[in-house]
Amino acid sequence: MSKNSDELRGYLAEQPMPPPRKESVAVEKPHYLGHRDRLRERFQSAGHGALPDYELLELLLFRLIPRADTKPVAKALLARFGTLAEVLGAPTNLLQEVKGIGPAVALDLKVIAAAAQRMVLGEIKEREVLTSWTQVLDYCKAAMAFEQREQFRILFLDKKNGLIADEVQQTGTVDHTPVYPREVVKRALELSATAIVLVHNHPSGDPTPSRADIDMTKEIVETGKRLGIIVHDHIIIGKKGYASMKGLLLI
Template structure:
């Protein structure tokens, strides 16, 4: 404990907080490991307690900074010391990151900003603990009209109804769509069911001139593109 803090009777973590903030200001986020960056976020929600043990417990539970931010409120609260204030702070930062990533793809053709599309989808879905089926609806210039989660299922299945997908595309006057879903297992390899469902969607879209540009599977360990794999 610094001598000055001892004399004033201040908790030792107050000096640690200021040193961590200063390191962030001078060296940026890249100079901090995941748990220290998480500590900085927890300062706001927990102003009078040492947050290092809690930050380390969260990283140990969810694997990474991104895993913590993406975890559901229910799972976050399973960690001792996590209350509503911490959950709100973490989910606010997560939502802000998604809004920023989405802003990178909205003004441009999605087919010419493919890396930004993948970054957004990964931020939105890679660490979800249930499967989600998301659709990016595109106009004639492949600009984004809407981004919608069409369904959420179990850890390994989400029901998808081609008729409903095409119906929604027609409602939005979309000319094309990009299909996206996640594999909570982490492995983005398409399953037989994924391949069959994609083919049915392509057939349904062809009848009404709705183009299926790609189907992307997002996992913690990467992504798989049906078009790149020549599955469509």
């Protein structure tokens, strides 16, 4: 052999062996990504009516929880609170008791809830309240059903029963809200309202009117009547339903 061949073999023998080539391993995408795409496509093609509450809630959670499977979170929220409206109406501290919901996500859900309530309130303002009673109840339930303290709310109406204003007049304790009939009627006169709807919630969940509720309502009715203010109804909101004093023939 030639001298050059011997030198080449010697050079190659001194070189370290290259490391074995690693076979490329395909990175598997999380299973929920395909599900998200399919759900978005269904919403886009068929609208929200084609989706049950848990899937619509999933869609909301996609943006709020970008790197996790949101289906179990959505189902846990509905198992805890009942309906999508009740999930959005729940206070942040209760939302955070559900696994997967942290402070940021709970706050974002409340922002969505506020936007939804503004939308429903806008629809009520465009119509006669007494002919949009279902929307009024939906709005009140979403706004108050899961409040942990009693709130006393008043819907002030004009002579055509259109909504002038929606105000929380008092916030009380878990089982009592101080209400002053003269202040209720005074505020109605300030707004030039000719009728009102009273609303308050029972944090206990039971919307049955108490004796104090009935007596207070009758006093407001009598005070308002002397000044031309009609009380159309007093609605009590609970977690699982509502009671209408007019429907119960209490006013």
